[in-house]
Amino acid sequence: GCGICVKKCPFKAISIVNLPDELEKMLVHRYGKNGFKLYGLPIPREGKILGVIGKNGAGKSTALRILAGELRPNLGRVEDKPPEWDEVVRQFRGTELQNYFRMLAEGKIRAAHKIQYVDMVPRRVRGKLSTLLEKADERGIWKELVKELNLSHLLDRDIRQLSGGELQRFLVAAVLSKDANLYLFDEPSSYLDIRERIRVARVIRRYVPSGSYVVVVEHDIAMLDYLSDHVVVMYGEPGVYGIASKPYGVRTGINHFLKGYLPAENMRIRSEPIKYTISFTQQQEVQQTRRYIGWSRLVVRLDGFTLEAEPGELHEGEVLGVVGPNGIGKTTFVRTLAGELEPAEGNIDKPEGQLRISYKPQYVNPENLGGDATVEQLLREANPSTLSPGSWLNVEIVRRLRVDRLLDRRIAELSGGELQKVAVAVALAREADIYLLDEPSAYLDVEERLSVAKAIRRLTEARGAAAIIVEHDIAVQDYIASRILVFTGTPGSHGKASKPLPLPEGMNLFLRELGITIRKDPETGRPRINKEDSFLDRMQKRLGKYYYIP
Numbered sequence: 001g002c003g004i005c006v007k008k009c010p011f012k013a014i015s016i017v018n019l020p021d022e023l024e025k026m027l028v029h030r031y032g033k034n035g036f037k038l039y040g041l042p043i044p045r046e047g048k049i050l051g052v053i054g055k056n057g058a059g060k061s062t063a064l065r066i067l068a069g070e071l072r073p074n075l076g077r078v079e080d081k082p083p084e085w086d087e088v089v090r091q092f093r094g095t096e097l098q099n100y101f102r103m104l105a106e107g108k109i110r111a112a113h114k115i116q117y118v119d120m121v122p123r124r125v126r127g128k129l130s131t132l133l134e135k136a137d138e139r140g141i142w143k144e145l146v147k148e149l150n151l152s153h154l155l156d157r158d159i160r161q162l163s164g165g166e167l168q169r170f171l172v173a174a175v176l177s178k179d180a181n182l183y184l185f186d187e188p189s190s191y192l193d194i195r196e197r198i199r200v201a202r203v204i205r206r207y208v209p210s211g212s213y214v215v216v217v218e219h220d221i222a223m224l225d226y227l228s229d230h231v232v233v234m235y236g237e238p239g240v241y242g243i244a245s246k247p248y249g250v251r252t253g254i255n256h257f258l259k260g261y262l263p264a265e266n267m268r269i270r271s272e273p274i275k276y277t278i279s280f281t282q283q284q285e286v287q288q289t290r291r292y293i294g295w296s297r298l299v300v301r302l303d304g305f306t307l308e309a310e311p312g313e314l315h316e317g318e319v320l321g322v323v324g325p326n327g328i329g330k331t332t333f334v335r336t337l338a339g340e341l342e343p344a345e346g347n348i349d350k351p352e353g354q355l356r357i358s359y360k361p362q363y364v365n366p367e368n369l370g371g372d373a374t375v376e377q378l379l380r381e382a383n384p385s386t387l388s389p390g391s392w393l394n395v396e397i398v399r400r401l402r403v404d405r406l407l408d409r410r411i412a413e414l415s416g417g418e419l420q421k422v423a424v425a426v427a428l429a430r431e432a433d434i435y436l437l438d439e440p441s442a443y444l445d446v447e448e449r450l451s452v453a454k455a456i457r458r459l460t461e462a463r464g465a466a467a468i469i470v471e472h473d474i475a476v477q478d479y480i481a482s483r484i485l486v487f488t489g490t491p492g493s494h495g496k497a498s499k500p501l502p503l504p505e506g507m508n509l510f511l512r513e514l515g516i517t518i519r520k521d522p523e524t525g526r527p528r529i530n531k532e533d534s535f536l537d538r539m540q541k542r543l544g545k546y547y548y549i550p
């Protein structure tokens with residue numbers, strides 16, 4: 001069931017009649033004979049920021065390459081010679097696409113493009129940050145951007161020494177310093193903590209030249225919501241075809257996406273809605289179940305970094321969220337619980353018998369996971385039941401995460417997102433008492449993030465296990481965590497972990513630390529970041545309700 005079939009569509013797409021014909025006219029590009037097809041494009045509007053949301057493999061990055069003029073649309077003609085611009089322009093007569101393609105054809109679009117996989121850049125570009133930024137700069141603003149994006153201390157570094165988050169901020173600065181009229185940001189939140197995400201969002205807003213076109217592809221819905229003026233949903237069958245929706249208002253567009261139905265196209269894009277809890281009664285129930293793992297006050301010393309954690313404990317069925325800036329010791333804490341690091345002070349208290357821990361490290365690399373093995377071998381080893389059709393693990397994890405399509409692939413050949421999904425699936429498939437997942441949503445799309453979240457919740461309940469999830473996406477934390485650990489301190493030098501706090505209380509502490517207020521959308525329950533200094537922002541700050549549930 002893909003949404004295109006006329007008959008017996010399990011997604012119950014409604015306005016299917018005549019759609020195929022209409023749709024074929026909107027075919028913009030096809031990769032090869034049996035390759036992916038892209039219908040329509042998210043068309044930016046002058047002076048506005050267009051947010052793009054949708055599944056991985058729905059053609060978002062392809063759409064950006066076409067908008068930038070890096071990829072000439074072939075209208076699906078893969079056999080004969082690709083059509084000239086004239087023909088492309090004619091094909092879309094009377095649509096918004098026509099104007100856009102005309103501008104491209106006439107060379108009126110000057111694009112600056114922040115690509116999705118920032119890790120690729122150091123392989124192609126060499127040199128010191130200050131040299132690279134100065135060279136890229138066409139607007140005389142690179143020094144200002146360095147300050148705004150907190151890059152000052154990195155100017156003498158070689159690009160190859162940057163962490164993922166530093167690289168991301170560097171590229172945002174380089175792109176904004178270009179004298180362009182189209183600015184494209186493909187997944188700018190990857191590797192960034194919440195403070196950095198908001199900083200990047202504000203800098204993009206402030207520094208794109210007025211009257212330019214801006215498109216942002218983003219899976220962090222709170223950030224997308226905060227940044228965009230309009231939203232386009234890309235839907236379809238991942239890897240097979242993708243369709244760009246009409247533009248929607250930000251709030252309604254994201255809500256339609258979560259509910260799984262697009263009214264303007266009369267199209268169901270998902271069989272069930274994604275729902276956040278609006279009230280916290282469910283999560284506030286104090287868990288009086290068996291204590292699983294506890295820790296006394298812990299001190300962990302690394303070369304140049306110290307982590308101090310207040311005592312805490314985990315209960316059966318509980319999901320503990322971990323939040324805090326980069327470099328504050330979240331991974332150090334998780335590795336200590338996993339037994340990879342020895343605390344200098346304090347101890348971890350495990351109940352009688354051997355505690356089984358399943359750990360998904362932050363950085364997954366193919367070698368550690370088993371580069372030569374196939375995905376199927378790895379899953380079988382973790383838990384054979386993942387491979388029996390219809391079993392809970394098979395349906396809720398393997399199929400929901402679309403890992404079933406990767407079974408024959410070797411680990412070494414997977415893309416970043418595929419690798420992440422396999423690593424998460426393997427970690428969840430193992431029988432364990434505690435699941436430690438360090439940044440499981442990196443590279444995953446919204447639905448995959450929420451599928452992972454849902455699977456973790458159900459798993460911990462069904463198996464009577466507990467989970468600890470390090471996660472920067474506040475919508476995901478909000479969805480999954482029953483209590484949270486808040487990390488504060490000085491990144492790179494010392495970190496402090498709070499005791500586990502109830503979600504509203506922990507979020508309040510965390511947001512106060514960040515100086516950000518959040519309200520919950522009354523319709524879907526998703527968290528929305530208040531615009532700085534808006535009425536709600538000021539009111540919530542005055543009341544000390546940084547995390548507001550209407």
Ligand code: ADP
Pocket residue numbers: 031032035036055056057058059060061062063238239240
């Ligand atoms: P998204 O950014 O939404 O995840 P992409 O635009 O990267 O999606 O990819 C959409 C589909 O097109 C995927 O199935 C991908 O494998 C395929 N694809 C992307 N680039 C190419 C290419 N250069 N040649 C062939 N297929 C490609």
Ligand code: ADP
Pocket residue numbers: 302303304305324325326327328329330331332333491492493
């Ligand atoms: P987070 O997960 O919150 O981003 P980490 O726990 O990875 O933070 O790192 C905290 C600090 O400890 C960082 O400054 C990091 O560079 C440093 N660090 C991490 N691992 C080691 C190590 N093995 N030796 C020395 N320093 C380390």
Ligand code: MG
Pocket residue numbers: 060061062116186
């Ligand atoms: Mg992409």
Ligand code: MG
Pocket residue numbers: 330331332362438
């Ligand atoms: Mg970490």
